[in-house]
Amino acid sequence: MAKNLVVLTGAGISAESGLATFRGNGGLWHQHRVEDVATPEAFARNPELVHTFYNMRRQQLKEAHPNAAHHALARLAAAWRGDFLLVTQNVDDLHERALASCPPCAEENKPEGRFRLLHMHGELKKARCGACEEVFAWEENLSTAHLCPACRLAGHMRPHIVWFGEMPLEMARIYAALRACDVFVSIGTSGNVYPAAGFVHEASGHGAHCVELNMERSLGASLFHEGRYGAATQRVPEWVEEMLRVA
Numbered sequence: 001m002a003k004n005l006v007v008l009t010g011a012g013i014s015a016e017s018g019l020a021t022f023r024g025n026g027g028l029w030h031q032h033r034v035e036d037v038a039t040p041e042a043f044a045r046n047p048e049l050v051h052t053f054y055n056m057r058r059q060q061l062k063e064a065h066p067n068a069a070h071h072a073l074a075r076l077a078a079a080w081r082g083d084f085l086l087v088t089q090n091v092d093d094l095h096e097r098a099l100a101s102c103p104p105c106a107e108e109n110k111p112e113g114r115f116r117l118l119h120m121h122g123e124l125k126k127a128r129c130g131a132c133e134e135v136f137a138w139e140e141n142l143s144t145a146h147l148c149p150a151c152r153l154a155g156h157m158r159p160h161i162v163w164f165g166e167m168p169l170e171m172a173r174i175y176a177a178l179r180a181c182d183v184f185v186s187i188g189t190s191g192n193v194y195p196a197a198g199f200v201h202e203a204s205g206h207g208a209h210c211v212e213l214n215m216e217r218s219l220g221a222s223l224f225h226e227g228r229y230g231a232a233t234q235r236v237p238e239w240v241e242e243m244l245r246v247a
């Protein structure tokens with residue numbers, strides 16, 4: 001019978017595409033205080049500062065390209081016959097871009113599809129109106145002067161990002177997949193932030209084989225059955241090749 005797979009990714013998978021991680025040397029949280037740029041209170045206090053932080057990141061994303069790890073996961077998604085959930089904590093669109101070069105997965109990524117990509121911490125290339133909650137595709141800089149394209153109110157447009165203290169997205173669907181998966185793999189995440197840091201516990205508790213692929217042992221490394229350490233552009237394609245032999 002086809003096996004079910006859940007893949008969790010974090011900032012480490014995009015590091016070799018030139019996007020900064022959060023906690024390593026030179027990480028975003030060494031340059032900015034979470035309390036200043038990544039909480040609802042920060043946005044209420046100084047929305048322009050928060051917009052500037054995410055505008056910069058949205059601009060950087062234009063220079064970045066998917067790397068060998070994103071492409072390997074897209075190949076696996078295309079070939080996998082069981083259910084495949086790719087859940088990312090990343091707000092970049094590098095998984096989408098890798099998947100777009102792989103037509104079978106782009107086709108499958110639908111609510112009823114066998115393959116899904118979910119952004120549990122939101123997406124840089126979307127904006128949301130804090131008044132009417134409508135979500136919009138958004139490529140350009142965001143400011144307090146923008147009107148909501150739906151309700152026409154000014155001053156409420158915000159990045160579609162889950163800030164600290166807010167509820168991550170799609171949790172019911174993610175937990176259902178974790179309980180039903182045969183293999184859980186965590187890639188490029190330090191295991192500092194819940195609920196994602198607890199996914200290994202949930203999957204393992206329901207019988208999944210759990211694998212960590214990361215530059216170094218994460219905080220939850222001992223909860224995995226297997227850990228392979230090194231750069232994502234090396235470890236992920238190697239692991240994908242092994243999985244493709246059993247797909």
Ligand code: OAD
Nearest residue numbers: 010011012015021022023089188189190193214215231232
């Ligand atoms: P972190 O910055 O906490 O961790 C990144 C992990 O990737 C570390 O364990 C690194 O060792 C590893 N790493 C770095 N370069 C790598 C490479 N080339 N190949 C493989 N691994 C590499 O980032 P996350 O765990 O993703 O949330 O952070 C989780 C959440 O914390 C983020 O989604 C963000 C942040 O606060 C919000 O903003 C809500």
